[in-house]
Amino acid sequence: MKIKNKSFRAFESKNRTTQLKEDAIRYLLIVASVISVLTTFGILFSILFEAIEFFKLRSFVYFLTGTQWSPGIEDSKFGALPIFAGTFVITLIAMSVALPIGIFSAIYMSEYASDKVRDKIKPLLEILAGIPTVVYGFFAAITVAPLIVTICESIGLEASFNSALASGVVMGIMIIPVISSLSDDVISSVPDSLRKGSLALGLTMSETIKSVVLPAALPGIIAACLLGVSKALGETMIVVMAAGLRPNLTMNILEDMTTVTVRIVDALVGDQAFDSPATLSAFALGLALFVVTLILNIISVYFIRKFKEKYKVNSL
Amino acid sequence: MKTNKKNNPFYDPSLKKRHASAKRFKYFALSSIIIAISFLLFFLSDMLIKGLPALQQTYVQVEVTYNKKSMKSARQSIDRKLRRVVSRAAIREIPRQMQNDPQLMNTTKFKWILADDQVDQYIKGNYYKLKSKDKNKVDELKEQNRVELRFNSIFFTHGDSKIPEFAGIKSALIGSIFTLLVTMAVSFPIGVMTAIYLEEFAQDNKFTQIIEVNINNLAAIPSILFGLLGLAIFINIFGLPRSSALVGGLTLALMTLPIIIVTARAALRSVPDSIRQAGYGLGLTKIQVVRDHVLPLAFPGIMTGSIIGLAQAMGETAPLIIVGMIAFIPDSPSTITEAATVMPAQIFTWAGMPERAYIEKTAMGILTLLTVLISLNGVAVYLRKRFETKW
Numbered sequence: 001m002k003i004k005n006k007s008f009r010a011f012e013s014k015n016r017t018t019q020l021k022e023d024a025i026r027y028l029l030i031v032a033s034v035i036s037v038l039t040t041f042g043i044l045f046s047i048l049f050e051a052i053e054f055f056k057l058r059s060f061v062y063f064l065t066g067t068q069w070s071p072g073i074e075d076s077k078f079g080a081l082p083i084f085a086g087t088f089v090i091t092l093i094a095m096s097v098a099l100p101i102g103i104f105s106a107i108y109m110s111e112y113a114s115d116k117v118r119d120k121i122k123p124l125l126e127i128l129a130g131i132p133t134v135v136y137g138f139f140a141a142i143t144v145a146p147l148i149v150t151i152c153e154s155i156g157l158e159a160s161f162n163s164a165l166a167s168g169v170v171m172g173i174m175i176i177p178v179i180s181s182l183s184d185d186v187i188s189s190v191p192d193s194l195r196k197g198s199l200a201l202g203l204t205m206s207e208t209i210k211s212v213v214l215p216a217a218l219p220g221i222i223a224a225c226l227l228g229v230s231k232a233l234g235e236t237m238i239v240v241m242a243a244g245l246r247p248n249l250t251m252n253i254l255e256d257m258t259t260v261t262v263r264i265v266d267a268l269v270g271d272q273a274f275d276s277p278a279t280l281s282a283f284a285l286g287l288a289l290f291v292v293t294l295i296l297n298i299i300s301v302y303f304i305r306k307f308k309e310k311y312k313v314n315s316l
Numbered sequence: 317m318k319t320n321k322k323n324n325p326f327y328d329p330s331l332k333k334r335h336a337s338a339k340r341f342k343y344f345a346l347s348s349i350i351i352a353i354s355f356l357l358f359f360l361s362d363m364l365i366k367g368l369p370a371l372q373q374t375y376v377q378v379e380v381t382y383n384k385k386s387m388k389s390a391r392q393s394i395d396r397k398l399r400r401v402v403s404r405a406a407i408r409e410i411p412r413q414m415q416n417d418p419q420l421m422n423t424t425k426f427k428w429i430l431a432d433d434q435v436d437q438y439i440k441g442n443y444y445k446l447k448s449k450d451k452n453k454v455d456e457l458k459e460q461n462r463v464e465l466r467f468n469s470i471f472f473t474h475g476d477s478k479i480p481e482f483a484g485i486k487s488a489l490i491g492s493i494f495t496l497l498v499t500m501a502v503s504f505p506i507g508v509m510t511a512i513y514l515e516e517f518a519q520d521n522k523f524t525q526i527i528e529v530n531i532n533n534l535a536a537i538p539s540i541l542f543g544l545l546g547l548a549i550f551i552n553i554f555g556l557p558r559s560s561a562l563v564g565g566l567t568l569a570l571m572t573l574p575i576i577i578v579t580a581r582a583a584l585r586s587v588p589d590s591i592r593q594a595g596y597g598l599g600l601t602k603i604q605v606v607r608d609h610v611l612p613l614a615f616p617g618i619m620t621g622s623i624i625g626l627a628q629a630m631g632e633t634a635p636l637i638i639v640g641m642i643a644f645i646p647d648s649p650s651t652i653t654e655a656a657t658v659m660p661a662q663i664f665t666w667a668g669m670p671e672r673a674y675i676e677k678t679a680m681g682i683l684t685l686l687t688v689l690i691s692l693n694g695v696a697v698y699l700r701k702r703f704e705t706k707w
């Protein structure tokens with residue numbers, strides 16, 4: 001037990017100047033911790049106010065449901081549906097790469113691998129997490145995209161050099177460590193008594209994992225997936241470098257598509273006036289991104305807490 | 317065997333199948349690890365193959381005439397047939413050389429001069445765009461041993477350039493250092509103070525809970541939204557100079573804050589309570605205990621976390637693009653309010669260049685960035701190992 005505030009009153013100094021100094025430092029510390037709260041509100045309000053400016057100029061309903069996005073100077077239209085669709089498709093591709101590989105890697109590391117092997121593999125996966133995203137973007141644009149075009153040509157398909165597939169796959173590789181490390185922590189903290197009970201009943205190792213360990217760890221694994229999804233939605237550099245700029249409402253993953261983050265970067269890098277609808281549209285898209293990732297994060301925190309309460313783990 | 321099975325009451329006819337399926341499952345899990353690691357290896361070897369050629373650059377030996385004509389128009393100093401073979405940037409330097417060294421006037425010398433980027437690509441065996449006339453000239457020079465590959469020192473001593481063979485990473489490196497200095501100067505004290513407050517002083521009330529939930533959320537917000545914050549608040553409201561290291565550093569500081577808070581809290585938590593109680597027993601005040609005893613013991617852990625946060629900030633690009641740090645910066649910035657660029661942003665700019673020569677520059681830039689990041693992480697691991705105390 002730590003000595004908390006109530007008891008610490010007993011250790012107050014009787015010297016007035018010392019006490020004054022103590023109080024000053026305490027308030028300084030409180031001010032510092034308020035800054036983190038201010039940052040979140042700063043992000044929320046700075047995006048919200050500019051987004052409201054945008055919706056004063058353009059229709060909110062058309063923004064959510066319109067299928068035309070053309071932020072030119074004349075006759076500009078801001079229907080973000082194709083952008084949301086592109087983001088969704090690329091996220092889906094990324095998750096279909098990251099989810100199986102991430103979860104099965106976590107299963108291998110926590111259930112099968114010896115400590116020695118685990119100590120060697122974990123840092124390797126952490127390298128994947130430490131590579132800057134701009135590097136992944138270059139890899140997607142220069143190596144993976146041409147590779148996909150060549151492969152598709154050889155089987156008679158036509159693929160774009162900015163295909164959603166290339167950026168999705170590379171984004172999936174980037175997300176593997178996010179999913180594997182959290183899932184690994186969760187699976188490792190499932191109590192060993194569950195495993196031993198199942199093995200004693202004569203179940204094989206894989207049956208134990210499938211029908212006992214994974215169901216127990218499910219809330220944590222769901223949390224890991226949601227974090228992965230929110231990471232994929234907010235990922236910028238890979239899609240800016242490897243995906244297209246054209247809002248394209250299609251399910252063909254070999255065509256080029258655009259995402260929310262690409263359009264934000266595109267709207268803010270140009271030289272337009274700051275109060276033009278084209279620039280302000282970036283903040284409207286940013287608001288959508290903020291709301292969705294915040295909700296995903298809150299749900300994932302909820303699942304983690306549920307898991308912690310169920311098995312009384314404190315280390316997560 | 318058959319009788320054995322019949323008499324065995326525990327014999328399960330599906331056992332063989334179940335064991336096979338267990339084995340399959342294990343190999344499936346193993347193969348997904350192997351896939352993940354082979355991605356990493358494929359990626360690293362791809363970068364090495366693409367980037368290492370940029371360590372060398374082609375030089376050609378040509379005759380340079382120093383006279384009044386070439387003082388006025390530098391192109392005149394080199395034989396017309398060879399002009400397209402040498403780098404434009406190198407030719408531009410010639411008048412300055414003559415100013416620095418007046419003795420060169422009216423002489424003709426054989427000098428090794430940086431070759432054009434297309435010649436460089438041709439010598440390295442990549443895709444090139446050379447007129448057949450120029451290509452023959454290069455072949456001719458090569459036969460006379462007048463073409464040489466040398467170590468590319470320009471890459472590390474020059475800033476960005478529109479001429480590929482003359483582009484370097486120095487100005488971006490300096491920009492990165494300035495930006496990260498601002499980041500650390502802001503986020504380290506605030507982060508550590510927040511951690512001390514939450515870990516040592518705060519009671520468990522609504523206020524503390526709000527701060528904690530906030531820190532968790534802050535860590536999960538996509539980095540590009542921090543860029544929007546930087547643009548809307550630091551640039552538009554406070555009027556700080558766009559594309560400067562100051563704005564970039566402040567934006568990154570807000571992003572690094574949660575990492576530093578979380579790791580610093582863990583470090584403080586690992587200091588055993590007996591240390592605190594001994595301090596109180598001797599009559600120290602709360603602040604004296606924290607400042608003189610808890611903080612020094614937790615410091616290595618705090619440093620490790622901060623370095624990891626620093627490494628993450630160093631690789632971040634998206635928010636810096638939004639606050640305009642992708643300007644073309646040929647000269648290194650000298651203050652934090654000047655326009656600057658950072659290494660990842662420089663990589664992004666080069667990746668968008670149409671010339672083939674920039675691909676190897678980009679890959680080399682990536683290798684440089686990765687080297688810096690890996691050494692930072694190495695320092696963090698070393699600190700953790702060196703000062704780790706088991707209580």
